[in-house]
Amino acid sequence: MDHVLRSGNGPTKWTYATGLSADVATGAYDFRDDEAGEVPSLLREASASGSVEDTTDMMRTLLRRWGGYDDADDRWRTFAANVAVMVPPTPVLDVLTELVAQSTEALKDELAIATYVADSVASTWAIDVHTHLFPPSHDALMLWGIDALLTYHYLVAEYLMTAPVAPETFLVRLH
Numbered sequence: 447m448d449h450v451l452r453s454g455n456g457p458t459k460w461t462y463a464t465g466l467s468a469d470v471a472t473g474a475y476d477f478r479d480d481e482a483g484e485v486p487s488l489l490r491e492a493s494a495s496g497s498v499e500d501t502t503d504m505m506r507t508l509l510r511r512w513g514g515y516d517d518a519d520d521r522w523r524t525f526a527a528n529v530a531v532m533v534p535p536t537p538v539l540d541v542l543t544e545l546v547a548q549s550t551e552a553l554k555d556e557l558a559i560a561t562y563v564a565d566s567v568a569s570t571w572a573i574d575v576h577t578h579l580f581p582p583s584h585d586a587l588m589l590w591g592i593d594a595l596l597t598y599h600y601l602v603a604e605y606l607m608t609a610p611v612a613p614e615t616f617l618v619r620l621h
Contacts, residue, residue: 501530 458471468475505526509515532597541556606613 498527498530501526505529 459467459469461467466476506515506517506523509522510517510525517523553562
């Protein structure tokens with residue numbers, strides 16, 4: 447991939463966004479922030495110790511910085527603590543190293559590509575909410591299951607091009 451520079455031991459520098467890169471060999475990474483530059487330093491501090499308390503403190507500092515945070519309000523303190531527990535503290539560069547490893551796998555032949563695509567599709571959740579795919583139990587909202595399919599304008603046009611029924615008769619049957 448173009449965004450990864452390789453050395454003899456594997457990828458070292460990864461461009462993860464326009465103008466931003468991480469060098470997993472040296473531990474340096476670019477991060478956009480406002481003039482204060484507070485977010486990267488907070489991330490480095492939280493990553494250094496890896497403790498839940500440090501991550502909670504970092505969350506509270508960020509919430510204060512963004513405004514609306516009231517340290518006296520228990521809901522905010524609970525939110526910061528919950529985030530710290532839900533997301534185990536992991537050094538940022540460990541996450542980037544894992545992402546580089548995942549995104550730089552070479553797909554050398556058609557079988558490798560087909561396998562990768564099949565695995566990706568099989569592990570991706572998809573929900574189709576086209577109304578014509580709902581069962582009759584959805585009642586009038588979905589008309590009568592597959593019959594509702596014929597009320598879609600593009601399908602009606604396709605149907606009427608070959609149907610043995612005149613459009614006027616077809617419309618009467620729908621009502």
